[in-house]
Amino acid sequence: MLIVSLKLWKKEWKCCADTPQYSHVLLPLKMTINERQEQLLKDLSLFQDWTERYEYVISLGRQLNEMPPESKTEDKLIEGCQSQVWLEAYFEDGGVHYRADSDSQITKGMIALFIHFLDGESPENILTADFAFIEKTGLKEHLAPTRANALNLMAIQMKQRALDFTGAPD
Amino acid sequence: MLIVSLKLWKKEWKCCADTPQYSHVLLPLKMTINERQEQLLKDLSLFQDWTERYEYVISLGRQLNEMPPESKTEDKLIEGCQSQVWLEAYFEDGGVHYRADSDSQITKGMIALFIHFLDGESPENILTADFAFIEKTGLKEHLAPTRANALNLMAIQMKQRALDFTGAPD
Amino acid sequence: MSSYDVSAVRSGFPILQHEVHGKPLVYLDNAATSQKPEAVLEVSRHYYERLNSNIHRGTHHLAQEATAAHENARELIARHLNASSAEEIIFTSGATDGINLISSTLGYSGKISPGDVIAISNLEHHSNTVPWQMLCDRSGAVLEVIPVTEEGAIDPVDFDHLLEKTSGRLKVLALTHISNAFGTILPLAQMIESAHRAGALVVVDGAQAVPHLSVDVQKLDADFYVFSGHKVYAPTGIGVLYGKHSLLEELPPWRGGGEMIRKVSYDGTTFNDLPYKFEAGTPNIEGAIALAAALNFLNELGLQNVSNHENAMIRRAADALTSIRGLILYGPSDRSGSLSFNIDGIHHYDLGTLVDKMGIAVRTGHHCCQPLMTRFGITGTLRASFGCFNNEEDVDRLAEAVEKGVEMLR
Amino acid sequence: MSSYDVSAVRSGFPILQHEVHGKPLVYLDNAATSQKPEAVLEVSRHYYERLNSNIHRGTHHLAQEATAAHENARELIARHLNASSAEEIIFTSGATDGINLISSTLGYSGKISPGDVIAISNLEHHSNTVPWQMLCDRSGAVLEVIPVTEEGAIDPVDFDHLLEKTSGRLKVLALTHISNAFGTILPLAQMIESAHRAGALVVVDGAQAVPHLSVDVQKLDADFYVFSGHKVYAPTGIGVLYGKHSLLEELPPWRGGGEMIRKVSYDGTTFNDLPYKFEAGTPNIEGAIALAAALNFLNELGLQNVSNHENAMIRRAADALTSIRGLILYGPSDRSGSLSFNIDGIHHYDLGTLVDKMGIAVRTGHHCCQPLMTRFGITGTLRASFGCFNNEEDVDRLAEAVEKGVEMLR
Ligand SMILES: Cc1ncc(COP(=O)(O)O)c(C=O)c1O
C-alpha cells in the first residue's frame, strides 16, 4: 500500500551539512566525480555491517579539520537541523573548495564524503554532478532516513554555494 | 466493552412532549398511577411486533384533541426537539391537567401515554410518581433511543409543570 | 455502469455484513458520514501495528517511517486535488476546523474591516455559516446571503446582483461545492471567476463534493478548499484544508504549539514554513494516512464510475418515490449525493423513525441548514444520501419502507 | 510490583511483536506517543464495523448507538478525571488544540488587557508556551516565566517572587503537570492555591501526567486541564479539555459550525449548552470511544501499579547509565515517565542515531522545549520515556546500546 517509502517531505529536512578543509587525502584528485562515487560504492560494499559503515563515516569526519570558532558565524549556519552545521565555499586555483563543520560527528563524516567528491572541481562540474549514487550506496538503508535525506540536502546546499562561482575564471 | 448502552447524554435530548385535553377515555380515573402503568405494560405485551406498537402509540395521539393554534405560544414550546412540542398545565378540580400538542404524530402519541398516567392527579402524586415502568415496557427497545430518552424528559417536564401547583388546595 | 461491480464494492465494507433491527443494513446516510471499507481499516490497523510513532524531529526508525507515511499521504492528497504542491495541503480535524482556520486567521490578519462584506449562499451548512457570522461579529464586516431559487439552486442573476450591490466591499465568498441538504451542485467555476474579478477571496466547502466529484482546485481557481475525511470513507477526526501557497503565506498562524514553530525563545518565536505553520501539535497521523488510503480506494473504483453509479441510484430513488401521494422533492433534478424529500402532511421525524425501524438509515431534520429550511418554510426533510456501495435493493427497500411508513401515518 | 505482570501487558501490544532493524523493538519514546494495545485497536475497529454513524440529531439506529457510545465515553472520562460532570469534558483534537481553545477564547473574551500577566514555567512544552505568546501579542499582556533550578525543578521561592512581582496583574498561570523533557513533577496543588489567591486562572497541561498519575481535577482545583489521547494508549487526533463549568460557561465559543449551535438564523445564532458549545463539526467519534477504552485499559492494570512499575524501570535505567563516564542526568531523582540525559562531549543526535540502529527507539533533540534547553545551555538531550509495557530487558538493552554507541563515538 502507500505506507512504506523513504521519500521524505522536503521542508522539514533542510538538514545537516558540514565541511572541513579540502582533503583529497582519501581519494586522488584526478578522478572524476563519477569515478570517485564508484570508488565509494566499492568501499562501502566491503563493510560487513552497519557498525562498520558508521565507523567509516565517523572516521572520515575525524580526518577533517575543525572550523575555527570565529568562522562559525550565523550566515554559515544551516537552520532546521538536529545538529548544527556550518558551510562555506570559496574559489581558488580554478576550483570550488568547501569548509564546513558540525557539532555532530556523524553529520561531519557525511559531509566529508561530499567534500571528497566535489572539492576542487569547477562550478560547472559540481552543478552537473549526478548524485544518483546516493540511492545506490545502500547508505540510505544503513543511515537513519533523516540522515539519508540529509545527504540529498547537503548535495543541494553544496551546489547552491557553487552557483556563486559560475563564470569565474579558471 | 463500554460500547453498547442506551444511556444517553442528557442535554442534547431535552425532547419531545406534547399534550391534549385530559382524556380519561382510555383508562379509568380511579386507578392509581401505578395501576395504570401496570395496565399499559399488559397492553403492550399483547402486540406482536413493533409495527403494532407504533400504530398503538400513533392511535393514542389521534384520540387527543389538538391544541388551538393561538395556544401554541413560544413559552410553551420545548426547545431542542426534532419535532415541535407545546406543553402546558393547569390546576382544576383538585388535580393537575395537561394540554399539549406536537407536529409529530409519534411524539403526540407518546405524550398521550403520560397524560393517561398523570392527568387529574394531585401535584404530590405526580411528583412522586415512579416512572420505572419506562424501563420495563420494552418501549425503549421498540422506540428509537432518542424517543425512548424523550420519554424520560417528557416525564421530567410534566413533573416540572406540576411543581407550580404544589400546596394548591384540592 | 456495466463495468461497476457494486456487489464487489459492498463486500469490502464490513459494516454491511451486519444486521440492524434483524435486517440487513440499508445505509443511506452517507452525507452525514460514510462507512469505512476494509481497505481503509486495514491501513489504520497496519499503522498502529507496524509504524506508530510521533512524526518529525524523531531520529529513530519508527519515527522516520511514520513521518514518511504521513508526508506521502499529504502528497497523494495534493495530487488528488491537483494542488500545485503538497505544501498547500494542511491537515485539519475536519471541514469545520478548516473553515474556522481560514475565518479566524483572516480575522487576525487585519484584512477584514468594518463594512466589508462576506458572502455565503442560502444553501450553506452551519459550518460554512456560523464561522463567518462570528468573523462578522468580531470585525464589523457584514454577512450577505445569495438567495436560492424555488428549485434549490442559485440563479446567476441573483449572484450578479449581489456582486453589484457589494461592489468594492466584497472580501470573502464562501460557498459549498455541493449542498448537503439538497444535492445541488453549484456552478463554482463561473462564480469564482466573478468573485475574483470583484476582488474577493473564495473559500469552498467541499465536504460533499470530494466523495462524488473529481476536484481540481487549480481549474476551479479556488483560493481555499476544505473537506472532511469521514465523509469520504476515511476515519473521523481528519480533514484537509487546501490553500493557495501565496495566500497561506500571508495569513498568520492559528493554533500555536509544537511542529508549527521554527524556533521558540522568550525573546521571540519564529514560525515554520508551510504546511507546518498551520499544524500545531501532534497531528492525526493515522487519520492522514487512512485518508490517503481512502482516496486511493476511491480512485481505484474510479470517481467517474462511482458517481455514475450513485446518480443512477438517486434517479431510481426519485422515480420510485414519485408514486407516493404528496411527495415533495427538493433540489434540482441533476442533484449529486443526496435526495431530500417530504410527504405532505407527514412529519419527517415520524416517517424517519418508522423507516429506521425497517432497517433503513436515512437522516431527518434540518441537516445543519436551518436558514435553508426557513427559506422553504419547513423544519426539515428526510434525506437519503448515497455512497459507492448502495445498490438497487437499497433503493427499493427505501421506497418500500417509505410507502409503508406513510401508510401507518395516514 | 510482584502483582504486575509486565509480560502479560506486553503481549497485548501488537507492535511489540514485530522487529525493527532485525531486532525486537525496544520502544522508549512513550512521551512522544504511546503504542496502542489490542484492547484499544479492537474498540476502534468494532466502532467502524458495527456502530459507525454521525452522532447527535440522527433518528436512525446506528446514529443512536454511536451517540450513546460517544457520550458514554465522555462520562467515563469525566469519572476518570473526577470532573463534577460530563459537561465539563470537551473533546479536542489533542492537548495543543485544548490549550489553544483556552488561550484563544480568553483572547476573544476581553478578559485579558494590556499589562496583564500570563505566567508559565521554564519547563513548558512549546504547546504550552507559544499559544500564550500569541495571546500576549494580541492582547498586550506580558509573559512571565517561572525559572527552573539546576535540578530541573521549580523552587517555591521563585514562584512566590513571581507572584509578588505580578501582584494584581496575574491573569493566567499555565503549567505542565509533568515535564515531558525532564520528568519533573510539579507541586501543582500548592501552586494552584497560591495562583488562585492571586486571582489567576490556572491551566494545566496534563499531556504527560494522565498516562502516569491518577488525576483528580477537583482535588487539584485546576480551572482547566488538557491532555492528548495518543500519549495515553489511544489513537491520534483526540484529546480532552476539562474546564470548570462556570468558567466554560463564561468563555465565548471558539470554532463555529454544526453541533455547537442551538439555532442558526441570519438574524442571530444561539449557541448550544456545554459541552457542545465548544465542539463544532463532526467530532472524532471513534477517537473519543477509543480514548475511553484506553483509560479503561489503564484502570484495569491499575494506574498505581503502572506507575510503580515505570518508576522502577526509570530508576534501573538511571542506575545502569551512571557507570558511563561523562553521564549528565537532567531532572530531579523522583522523575516520572521520562529520563533525559547527555554524555559529555557527544552529540545527542549521534548517540541517538546509533542507539536506534540497535533497535532502541529513544528521542533526541529539544523535545519541543527550546527555552528549557537554552536555560541549560544545550541543544538537546537523549530521552528514554517509559510506558506500562517496558521491562527490565528494555532497560538493559538501552544501557548496553548507549555504552556501545558512546564507544563508537569516542
Ligand atoms: C507536556 C506536553 N504538553 C503538550 C504536548 C502536546 O501534545 P500534542 O502534540 O498531542 O497536542 C506534549 C506532547 O508533545 C507534551 O509532552
Ligand SMILES: Cc1ncc(COP(=O)(O)O)c(C=O)c1O
Ligand atoms: C456541506 C458540508 N459542509 C461542512 C460540513 C461539516 O463537516 P464536519 O462536520 O466533518 O466538520 C458538512 C458535514 O456535515 C457538510 O455536509
